[in-house]
Amino acid sequence: MPFQRYSLTTLILFSMLSCQTDSYLKEKQITDDYHYHHDLDNNDNFSPDGKWLVYDTRTDSGGIAESAKIEKVNIETGEKKVLLEIKNNEIWGPGAGAVSYSPVQQAVVFIHGLANSTKENPYQQWRRTGVIIEDANPNVPIYMDARDVTFPFTPGALRGGTHRHEWSGDGNWIGFTYNDAILKALEDSTGQKRNLRTIGVSKNIRSVNVDKNDENVSGEWFSTLVVRVVPDPAPGSDQISHAAGDSWVGTNGYLLKNGERQLARAFIGVVKDVNGKEVNEVFIVDIPEDITQPGELGPLEGTKDDFPMPPRGAIQRRLTFTSKKKYPGCTGIVRSSPDGTSLAYLAKDDNGVEQIFLTSPFGDDPRQLTAHESNVSGNVRWRPDGSAVSYIHEGSITLCKPGNAPFEQRILKLTQPANPAPSNLVWSPDGKILASNRLTQKEGEAASQQIFVVEVPM
Numbered sequence: 369m370p371f372q373r374y375s376l377t378t379l380i381l382f383s384m385l386s387c388q389t390d391s392y393l394k395e396k397q398i399t400d401d402y403h404y405h406h407d408l409d410n411n412d413n414f415s416p417d418g419k420w421l422v423y424d425t426r427t428d429s430g431g432i433a434e435s436a437k438i439e440k441v442n443i444e445t446g447e448k449k450v451l452l453e454i455k456n457n458e459i460w461g462p463g464a465g466a467v468s469y470s471p472v473q474q475a476v477v478f479i480h481g482l483a484n485s486t487k488e489n490p491y492q493q494w495r496r497t498g499v500i501i502e503d504a505n506p507n508v509p510i511y512m513d514a515r516d517v518t519f520p521f522t523p524g525a526l527r528g529g530t531h532r533h534e535w536s537g538d539g540n541w542i543g544f545t546y547n548d549a550i551l552k553a554l555e556d557s558t559g560q561k562r563n564l565r566t567i568g569v570s571k572n573i574r575s576v577n578v579d580k581n582d583e584n585v586s587g588e589w590f591s592t593l594v595v596r597v598v599p600d601p602a603p604g605s606d607q608i609s610h611a612a613g614d615s616w617v618g619t620n621g622y623l624l625k626n627g628e629r630q631l632a633r634a635f636i637g638v639v640k641d642v643n644g645k646e647v648n649e650v651f652i653v654d655i656p657e658d659i660t661q662p663g664e665l666g667p668l669e670g671t672k673d674d675f676p677m678p679p680r681g682a683i684q685r686r687l688t689f690t691s692k693k694k695y696p697g698c699t700g701i702v703r704s705s706p707d708g709t710s711l712a713y714l715a716k717d718d719n720g721v722e723q724i725f726l727t728s729p730f731g732d733d734p735r736q737l738t739a740h741e742s743n744v745s746g747n748v749r750w751r752p753d754g755s756a757v758s759y760i761h762e763g764s765i766t767l768c769k770p771g772n773a774p775f776e777q778r779i780l781k782l783t784q785p786a787n788p789a790p791s792n793l794v795w796s797p798d799g800k801i802l803a804s805n806r807l808t809q810k811e812g813e814a815a816s817q818q819i820f821v822v823e824v825p826m
Contacts, residue, residue, distance in 0.1 A: 392784045395820045398443055398803075402813040406441070408792035408805050410701070410747060411468040412534065415503075418796040419443060421803055421819055422451070422476050424465030428814075432465030433491035434458075438478055438501065443801070443821055451476060451501045452509070454483075461491035464499070466532055471797065472539035474503035477512060479531050484582045494549040494563070496529035497585050498542065498570070512542060513568075514576035514587030517549050521669035524576035524590040524660070526568065526676060528552070532612075536631070537619035541655075542570045543633050545612050546593060548675055549583075560599065566611045566675065567595040567635055571659055592659045592668050593675060594682045595635065595651075603644045606686045608637035608651070613701045617652065618708025622729040631655045632729060634687075634702040634711050641691035648697045650688040650713050652729055656681030687711070687731040695720050700746055706754045710770065712737065714744060724748055724757060726770065738768055739775040747791060751824075752799040758782075763789040765804060765822070782822060790820070800824060 398421065399406045406423045413421045420442055426435040436457035441448045452464055462481030469476050480499040481491035489495070498512040512533075514525035521527060528548040535542055546568045555562040570589040577586045601607035614635035621629040637651040659679040662668050670676035678684075690696040695716035703712045710726045717723045717736060722743035727734045737757060738744055745760045756767040763785035769778040782802070783790065790804040801821050809815040 393782050393822045395822045398441055398819040398821055402810050402816045405817040406819050407817050408794055409466045410792045413794045414796045415469050416471055418798055422467050422469055424467055426465050430459040433461040433463035435463050435465040438464050438467050451506045460489050463491045468534055470535045470539045471537060476501050477533040477542055493547040494528040494552045496531055498530045498533045511585050511587050512589045513570050513591040514578050515585040516578040517583050518579050522578050523668045525578050526591050536616050540572050544568055564597045564609055566593055566597045567614050568593040592679050594653050594655055594678045595684055601640045603640045604642040608639055610638040611635050615701055615703055617704045617729055619706045622708030634704060636698055647691045649686055650698050650702055652685050652687055654683040687727050694718055700748055703748050703750055705750050706752060712748050712757055747793040749793045749795060752795055758793050760789050763787055765790055
């Protein structure tokens with residue numbers, strides 16, 4: 369990892385808060401209506417100017433399927449605005465949620481269940497699509513990824529459900545996880561495992577039109593899968609049966625040995641060790657600029673009995689090999705440093721304690737970032753300047769600097785320990801504010817997720 373330089377203010381802050389356990393930063397509660405959740409869902413929820421946070425209104429009973437609104441709140445004034453409202457939404461959907469802001473424009477993307485479907489459960493994993501709403505045009509959905517479940521299928525369209533949408537740093541791409549409706553139906557008819565989760569991307573290059581019916585959706589972006597999954601990976605191989613926990617590598621990709629920058633997504637893939645036992649490992653997939661050309665594995669649009677296949681130039685690589693460790697496996701969302709040099713993920717150390725580890729896009733030997741005596745509980749996010757990693761530990765929002773200094777000198781607790789612990793951390797674009805969810809309760813009201821922010825000195 370390149371040597372990190374820190375301002376004198378940052379070094380003093382780490383020193384003070386590491387030594388004084390009562391020097392916590394003051395949190396500010398932004399939302400206070402308790403009849404529904406304000407769920408950030410561990411996405412990129414800040415508007416490009418850092419003034420607004422976007423969230424969904426999921427429920428405990430129905431989850432995102434019962435979320436009928438996408439809203440945003442001003443972190444200074446508490447003003448709220450509705451970006452989307454689904455009229456007559458039911459507990460089973462269609463629903464809208466897991467929303468993220470574009471880093472370059474006033475627009476958001478989120479999961480939307482099939483709005484016109486006459487079938488039950490329009491919010492099934494394989495029956496969703498990505499919708500974009502521009503702040504200036506609330507309730508005017510822009511359907512991002514096309515969905516075509518009628519043969520012959522259409523290049524640039526998918527056949528299932530996209531979720532966990534994430535904009536690239538330049539706003540021209542959106543990455544997501546995916547489940548396939550065609551293969552889910554095949555699984556139901558044959559009893560063989562085919563409903564596998566994988567990863568895809570959409571690029572804002574051209575619209576994709578498909579046959580009109582209640583299950584199909586035309587989209588404004590061109591979409592393709594970029595990760596290959598198989599039902600039964602060969603033991604000891606790099607084949608995977610499940611891909612998720614994905615995010616973009618770097619704000620603008622990572623630097624290749626030849627000096628060029630490479631677009632990529634890092635993720636957790638499920639392999640089988642030599643004994644046939646499933647193990648979660650860190651992978652990366654390099655994504656070509658042109659995703660319209662089919663690769664050697666098959667057509668972009670897929671077939672009646674197999675997935676849409678990655679485009680020419682998509683290269684999938686395994687980065688970690690933990691199967692022989694005392695505690696094998698990696699978990700969480702793989703989060704990249706802004707410069708693309710380091711990928712952070714969760715794994716157990718030799719004492720069985722969940723810690724944050726780092727590796728590079730080239731699969732260098734993993735380095736242990738944290739050395740806590742109890743588990744890191746997740747929500748790993750890099751500060752936008754790359755100076756520290758934030759996460760939750762023992763109910764506190766915590767920062768840890770990379771580097772070679774003793775662990776105790778590299779960490780600080782930002783907030784008092786809380787139970788339930790804060791969740792869904794997200795940084796403002798300038799790195800000055802860290803937002804989170806807390807499950808809170810008023811007398812006579814059910815507990816609900818509220819939004820809090822804390823100012824973090826630079």
